[in-house]
Amino acid sequence: xxxxxxxxxxxxxxxxxxxxxxxxxxxxxxxxxxxxxxxxxxxxxxxxxxxxxxxxxxxxxxxxxxxxxxxxxxxxxxxxxxxxxxxxxxxxxxxxxxxxxxxxxxxxxxxxxxxxxxxxxxxxxxxxxxxxxxxxxxxxxxxxxxxxxxxxxxxxxxxxxxxxxxxxxxxxxxxxxxxxxxxxxxxxxxxxxxxxxxxxxxxxxxxxxxxxxxxxxxxxxxxxxxxxxxxxxxxxxxxxxxxxxxxxxxxxxxxxxxxxxxx
Amino acid sequence: xxxxxxxxxxxxxxxxxxxxxxxxxxxxxxxxxxxxxxxxxxxxxxxxxxxxxxxxxxxxxxxxxxxxxxxxxxxxxxxxxxxxxxxxxxxxxxxxxxxxxxxxxxxxxxxxxxxxxxxxxxxxxxxxxxxxxxxxxxxxxxxxxxxxxxxxxxxxxxxxxxxxxxxxxxxxxxxxxxxxxxxxxxxxxxxxxxxxxxxxxxxxxxxxxxxxxxxxxxxxxxxxxxxxxxxxxxxxxxxxxxxxxxxxxxxxxxxxxxxxxxx
Numbered sequence: 001x002x003x004x005x006x007x008x009x010x011x012x013x014x015x016x017x018x019x020x021x022x023x024x025x026x027x028x029x030x031x032x033x034x035x036x037x038x039x040x041x042x043x044x045x046x047x048x049x050x051x052x053x054x055x056x057x058x059x060x061x062x063x064x065x066x067x068x069x070x071x072x073x074x075x076x077x078x079x080x081x082x083x084x085x086x087x088x089x090x091x092x093x094x095x096x097x098x099x100x101x102x103x104x105x106x107x108x109x110x111x112x113x114x115x116x117x118x119x120x121x122x123x124x125x126x127x128x129x130x131x132x133x134x135x136x137x138x139x140x141x142x143x144x145x146x147x148x149x150x151x152x153x154x155x156x157x158x159x160x161x162x163x164x165x166x167x168x169x170x171x172x173x174x175x176x177x178x179x180x181x182x183x184x185x186x187x188x189x190x191x192x193x194x195x196x197x198x199x200x201x202x203x204x205x206x207x208x209x210x211x212x213x214x215x216x217x218x219x220x221x222x223x224x225x226x227x228x229x230x231x232x233x234x235x236x237x238x239x240x241x242x243x244x245x246x247x248x249x250x251x252x253x254x255x256x257x258x259x260x261x262x263x
Numbered sequence: 264x265x266x267x268x269x270x271x272x273x274x275x276x277x278x279x280x281x282x283x284x285x286x287x288x289x290x291x292x293x294x295x296x297x298x299x300x301x302x303x304x305x306x307x308x309x310x311x312x313x314x315x316x317x318x319x320x321x322x323x324x325x326x327x328x329x330x331x332x333x334x335x336x337x338x339x340x341x342x343x344x345x346x347x348x349x350x351x352x353x354x355x356x357x358x359x360x361x362x363x364x365x366x367x368x369x370x371x372x373x374x375x376x377x378x379x380x381x382x383x384x385x386x387x388x389x390x391x392x393x394x395x396x397x398x399x400x401x402x403x404x405x406x407x408x409x410x411x412x413x414x415x416x417x418x419x420x421x422x423x424x425x426x427x428x429x430x431x432x433x434x435x436x437x438x439x440x441x442x443x444x445x446x447x448x449x450x451x452x453x454x455x456x457x458x459x460x461x462x463x464x465x466x467x468x469x470x471x472x473x474x475x476x477x478x479x480x481x482x483x484x485x486x487x488x489x490x491x492x493x494x495x496x497x498x499x500x501x502x503x504x505x506x507x508x509x510x511x512x513x514x515x516x517x518x519x520x521x522x523x524x525x526x
């Protein structure tokens with residue numbers, strides 16, 4: 001896997017490996033389709049120590065895709081695109097990634113072979129053959145479901161938009177990613193309002209500056225409260241901050257309830 | 264409403280008004296929270312003739328928020344942010360928008376009054392009072408649910424991340440937006456594979472260059488096929504293209520089934 005992009009280190013000297021997701025498709029921006037890929041990729045990247053820093057949803061417009069791919073691939077260690085690699089006229093991600101890298105679009109012989117073995121004789125027409133097109137120098141990403149592969153070009157991973165196929169391809173490549181320090185999280189909920197816990201919470205964040213503490217109100221029927229999520233690479237520090245947070249909640253008359261999530 | 268940003272016109276002389284959504288929050292990029300606001304805003308904007316061109320999901324980092332707000336507000340007619348306007352330390356959207364506009368953050372007297380009337384005596388502490396902070400010159404956006412308002416600064420609308428509150432505030436402002444030509448859509452499904460319809464579909468798109476035709480495969484249990492979505496501002500042209508598409512599908516041996524969506 002490409003790791004040419006310089007990584008940075010955080011205060012605790014934990015290696016940070018970053019990623020950006022580009023969701024390509026008019027159907028997301030028209031509201032027709034609810035994206036399901038971002039949250040999946042966010043969790044899947046976190047599992048292997050890759051931190052999702054940004055996501056962009058962009059239209060099927062060539063110059064937009066080319067410019068956005070180039071901006072993202074220089075800024076982040078890894079880029080994952082979803083959408084636009086099917087056989088129809090609105091599928092333009094592959095030629096755009098070739099343009100972004102300044103290389104020609106070619107028919108990959110192995111991708112062609114995969115499609116030939118998948119379709120009945122005669123069904124691999126010109127349109128379907130477009131699914132074998134990749135930028136010159138790209139590596140195929142196996143698709144265990146419908147054979148039309150994704151591909152990797154430099155630090156850019158080009159995936160389909162259909163969630164079940166995207167997940168299958170990502171599952172095959174996930175553990176080949178070179179992650180950095182893994183981020184663990186713990187979460188504590190209580191029936192206190194955010195405004196009641198805000199002050200001691202800010203003090204806790206200042207005391208545990210190496211962790212990231214987020215506060216999220218919840219509303220369930222007549223019930224409301226706050227969920228606090230603590231994230232960081234050092235599990236001992238996380239445990240210490242979690243205990244301190246529970247003490248804060250009890251001092252305010254609340255009852256902390258922990259839902260631990262280890263990834 | 265601000266309409267200072269220059270609008271453009273498409274080939275058919277229909278006025279195009281554009282928007283960008285900025286989803287602010289670590290919880291979306293960690294995969295903890297599935298965003299529900301983007302699809303809602305996309306549909307709601309389309310209803311009033313505003314076209315969502317881009318969405319970005321960004322971290323709770325001040326310099327990132329400031330830079331992204333500034334880029335988006337100069338590029339698009341309207342910008343909608345979600346998230347980061349609560350009372351806790353990780354809620355930094357309001358000061359960032361003030362920074363982006365180069366104005367001080369002030370306590371809005373009407374927002375303060377709203378909060379004072381909402382909370383029991385003594386409960387409006389320093390943290391909650393942060394929810395009355397807006398950039399100088401901002402206009403409040405009424406919140407019919409929990410009183411803490413959103414605000415408009417120039418062409419930027421600052422909304423909360425909690426979906427039910429975001430929706431209520433957007434509902435109050437939606438019909439004050441100055442939209443352009445409304446985009447209508449029609450959709451036709453058939454049991455043909457995308458690869459089978461790709462060639463005549465590309466020809467149809469070339470013939471109806473003023474419309475946007477998207478192709479989306481579907482998979483339902485043993486069933487699969489393609490949904491074609493046609494979008495455009497001219498309903499007569501849409502109707503004409505829809506009939507032409509149905510003829511294409513029938514010529515390929517398929518059975519078109521229309522699900523019309525008028526917005």
